[in-house]
Amino acid sequence: VTGNKNDSADARAIWMATQMPSREVAVKTEAQQAILALHRMRQQLVKFRTMQINSLRGLLTEYGEVMGTGRPALDRAIAGVLERLSGRLPTILIDTLREQWNGLNTLDQQIAQIEHRLQVWMKEDEAARAIAAIPGVGLLTATAAVATMGHAKSFRSGREFSAWLGLVPGQTGSGGKIELLGISKRGDTYLRTLLIHGARSVIFHAKESGAWIEQLQKRRPLNVVVVALANKMARTIWAILAHQKPYEKGYVSVRPIQKVSVLR
Structure with a gap:
């Protein structure tokens, strides 16, 4: 719909769309929809894991602790970083940062479990x-x-x-x-x-x-x-x-x- 939006304009646009040549999309089976749902959930978990890693790096950078990009660099450095900061920062913050870091392992397990289920389905398909x-x-x-x-x-x-x-x-x-x-x-x-x-x-x-x-x-x-x-x-x-x-x-x-x- 171009211009102002109202019921009359919507009805006109719907009628014009029905007159245009088009081709129907194949209907997916429930099994295929289930596989796509697994992919969407895995994609969301991967996105959240990346956000969590970037958030930890950003928060620790504010206290002068700069780490390399990527998960391996974070895992190598964060234990020593938290130990150095434990004498300067409140315990409640250090404990929370450590919990957020340990939470990445939970996300890894959830992602691995979804990939395992996809592997089982692929063997059968x-x-x-x-x-x-x-x-x-x-x-x-x-x-x-x-x-x-x-x-x-x-x-x-x-x-x-x-x-x-x-x-x-x-x-x-x-x-x-x-x-x-x-x-x-x-x-x-x-x-x-x-x-x-x-x-x-x-x-x-x-x-x-x-x-x-x-x-x-x-x-x-x-x-x-x-x-x-x-x-x-x-x-x-x-x-x-x-x-x-x-x-x-x-x-x-x-x-x-x-x-x-x-x-x-």
Whole structure:
């Protein structure tokens, strides 16, 4: 609704939206919704753990105790920091800071428990096990992809699935002149992030990244290569689930030959 908002404008906007061409989204099963709920709860716990770590570092910095970023640096330094500050600061503050630090272990256990439950579900789900064989697709990406996609046949192609995730360039232009922009980021933020992290892991840690990636790295910046690989991973996920075939490392997609009839 543009302009002032009222009942008449809302009704007009709803009517216009119903006239626009659209495609229905596949309905997810209750099991898929349950897996997504686990992912959301895990994501919230990870976010809260990061907030807790940053809060502890920030509070201790106010008393001149500067620690490195990251959980390992905090665990290495905080015990000595609290011991040094115990003679200067009130006991109630030191005890509270120690409780907040120990609470991180509780969050670690909750996150590990959710990941264990996801692991159990993936062992029982054939689709999740199939796409987990793709390099860069781990436990989180495999379970999230199967649960988020709903049904692979709801997308006409792997390209449409990757576009739905926002892994394709946006575009602008008129008069036949089209300009490509950065990735659109219009799809599922969580799954897109997992795919990009998985692609970055393949590029940095894989022993053999492949000739396609090596050639692309010579011509494009690193982040462009990462997104391109994430796009390829998304299209591979769709192909495996849509055609129900196992992952093959050296598989090359070949367009089928169409027969052309000649009229005489």
